[in-house]
Amino acid sequence: MGSNNNGPMIELDGCDDVHLEGNRTESERFLKATKTKGITALDNEAGAPRPPEHEANLPFYKRYLLQIVISVVSGLLVAIIVGFLGLSA
Numbered sequence: 001m002g003s004n005n006n007g008p009m010i011e012l013d014g015c016d017d018v019h020l021e022g023n024r025t026e027s028e029r030f031l032k033a034t035k036t037k038g039i040t041a042l043d044n045e046a047g048a049p050r051p052p053e054h055e056a057n058l059p060f061y062k063r064y065l066l067q068i069v070i071s072v073v074s075g076l077l078v079a080i081i082v083g084f085l086g087l088s089a
Contacts (some may be wrong), residue, residue: 006030009046012039024048 009025012018012033021039023030030046033039062066082088 012036020044026050 003084007027008029008031009023009027010031012031014035015033016036017031017038018036018040020031020039023044024047026048028047030044031039031041057079
């Protein structure tokens with residue numbers, strides 16, 4: 001996603017009976033309409049802050065850092081215990 005907040009989120013030209021509901025944009029302007037009739041807009045927001053980055057967009061190591069650390073520490077503890085007790089596979 002770019003950070004171009006100069007233009008409107010939606011541009012309409014020559015439209016009839018437009019219904020806009022529940023839209024959010026970081027842009028300072030939500031709508032630019034020319035030759036458009038019958039616009040209904042409910043619960044829309046311009047200049048909204050960017051939502052936090054979705055977890056799926058994070059790199060693998062950031063998403064699963066705690067699980068990776070727990071796995072490595074657990075593996076090391078098992079290896080130490082096995083070595084201390086003199087067990088072999």
